[in-house]
Amino acid sequence: MARASSTCRTIWVVLLCVMVFQQREEGGGVGMAAEETRLWRVGDSAGWSFGVMGWPNYKPFEAGDVLLFHYKPGTHNVVQVSSVQYALCQVSCNVTVWISGDDRVPLARGMSFFVSSIPGDCERGMKIAVTAR
Incomplete structure (x- = not known):
């Protein structure tokens, strides 16, 4: 048995x-x-700061990857905008505004645009355009 x-x-x-x-x-x-997703610290060691526009260049972003926007709370914020709003540094009224200083935003496939809506920030280069495959 x-x-x-x-x-x-x-x-x-x-x-x-x-x-x-x-x-x-x-x-x-x-x-x-x-599938592995990556956590990308926007701006690397400098974080979400002025002049960060070139940071996404040549990075292999994938849909589902997460952008980490690190900054001192109360000094900046993060807003996802359209391509036109990105180009003009304008933000519409009904948008999500991230303000924690440790904001994690998942990427969708295609182009995504992010700016700081604090007056003067976007104009001083605190904005990025990211393409995720």
């Missing part, structure tokens, strides 16, 4: 291994890590 039980366990282990490897081949969930 013990031998039959041992054989059954062996068969179950083999079947489980086959299922796991099949899922991996198909890109399925069992045993697979979720």
Whole structure:
């Protein structure tokens, strides 16, 4: 009887291994890590600051990556805007404004535009345009 039980366990282990490897081949969930997302600190060590416009250049952003806007609370903020608002440094009334100084914003596929809406900040270069694939 013990031998039959041992054989059954062996068969179950083999079947489980086959299922796991099949899922991996198909890109399925069992045993697979979720796609990695990156946390990008905007402006690197300088943080969300004046002249940060060139920071996104040549960075391989992916949809789902997260931008970390780090700044001293009360001095700046972060607002996602349209391309026209970005170009003109204008912000509409009904927008989300991040103000914590440690703001994490996930990226959607395509272009995203961010500015600080504190008077004078955007005009002094506190704005970025990011393209995520």
